[in-house]
Amino acid sequence: MIELSGIRKAFNQGRDNEYWALDGIDLRIAANQVTALRGPSGSGKTTLLTIVGCLSRPTEGRVRLKGGDISGLPERFLTEIRRQRFGFIFQQFNLIKGLTALDNIILPGYPTGRPRHELLARAEELLVGLKLGHRRDAKVEWLSGGEQQRVAICRALINDPELVIADEPTANLDSHLAGEFMGILESLAGQGRTILLTSHDPLVVESNVVQNVVDMRDGKLIQHR
């Protein structure tokens, strides 16, 4: 689904503290499969996710989405791709405080112009699917970590994306909740969604749900299983 070739990413380019977080990445992310990026902290996993997810641009190299080169597209098109094709589950969940669970979930639906009642119905359905229907009108800051993550998952799914991107999805969860997340992951995979996640949690990368594991170190790939 996504092809990366010769991706390099520099931070603070041209300054004293110039740092190459990604240094020559060639990678194919297969459609309808679960792929995990594994590697020690600082190896560039999150940086790679931002590039795949069109949240930032590579300093060098190309990104192809379904064969089309998207690295040179203007910001507007990247935003549209993020909105229509990608769903993000951030490590810190990144919910908007003060809004209810439902209002958070429908946020990515606004720019699509889908009627609000339709969005709300869909959000409700997603929440119920994750056994969180009873918390729909709670302000998100009152939810527990596990509940917040499930709201974040619902938000990622509201526009029915092809690719779901999750950064360290079990890092903030205890083993029990991490196990529940793996269940959710399995059902998403079962729906045939493409999933790209980062993790160094054995519970995730060694699970049967994950078909491909990509190891990273110092901004480079080590092996490709």
Added chain:
Amino acid sequence: MKLWIEKQRYLIDFTLASLARRKARNIGLLLVYTLLVFMLASVTLYTHALRQEAARVLVASPEVVVQRMVAGRHDLIPPGYMEKIGRIRGVQTRTARLWGYYYDAVTKANYTFMVPAEDAPAKGEIVVGPALERSRGLAANNGISFRSYSGKLHTFIVAAVLPQATELVSADLVLMSEESFRAFFDYPVGHYTDIALTVANPQEVKNVALKLSAALPDARPILRDEVLRTYAAIFDWREGIVLALFSAAILAFGILAWEKASGLSAEEKREIGILKAIGWETGDVIKMKFWEGMLISLTAFLVGFVAAYVHVFHFAASMFEPVLKGWAVLYPHFQLTPHIDGVQVATLFFFTVFPYAAAVLVPIWKAAITDPDSVMRG
């Protein structure tokens, strides 16, 4: 179109929810903002209405008024004075006038007693201005007595009340016949208060004044244009003082607005990043913040302006009394005629709403065009 409406609805919904989240901050901002608009609007509405009134007074008044001076003080025009003026080129009409002030101990107010040039009331009748109608509860056909300076009580029948239109001109007027006037003030026969001259050509007014001074060394010609300039100077000066006071307030507001609106909190920056990351366009974010700014500034403008209108035209600008009133050249008490000037409203709008909108949008725009990848990191 339907899509557009749906999007705007959603956006306004979201904006309201977002404003409600920062209730204390936004209410505080709204209060200060409204107060500022209220003060500025009060000053401009008030001075503008005053200017209008003054202009109306002067339009009706003659180009030149001749007073007679004795020992540096205004004195009566003696018999034969009119004839001494003789024919001066450019003067259209000469009218000897009778008027004077009367202090009413009952209402503790000054009235202007006057004999109109035309349509004077019949003997024993008077026509009163709206101020007397109010303060003494007068209506047509009522009787009223005034004690003259000589101590004698004079009773009059009110024939009519003057219309409200230009209060500054007519509020405290009492019109009566020449006979009643002379009897009331013990005015000697053949004497007058002053002489009004009408001059058709504005260019000639100065010449007329010079010739008058030459012909009658004890005459003091008062030119309408000079009075006009004096009024203008006083109005501008008063308005200047008040505006100078308020410029301090504006500055304070500017700083507050800048800090509250432009100093985007880390929280707000984060939220903008999240919205962009999940697929909001830069334009959507800016539109949302635009609605937010608009809701605050329009509410403040409307509430502030309406409050100022009520303050100036229904409560006679009571808050500014110490600074703006006490015009020696005008009447001590009057009600202003409501008047709104489009340009004035537009100016006020521009100077209050526009800076706020800019203060809000510039930093939002800066935050909204940056890459959203920072939301991936804590």
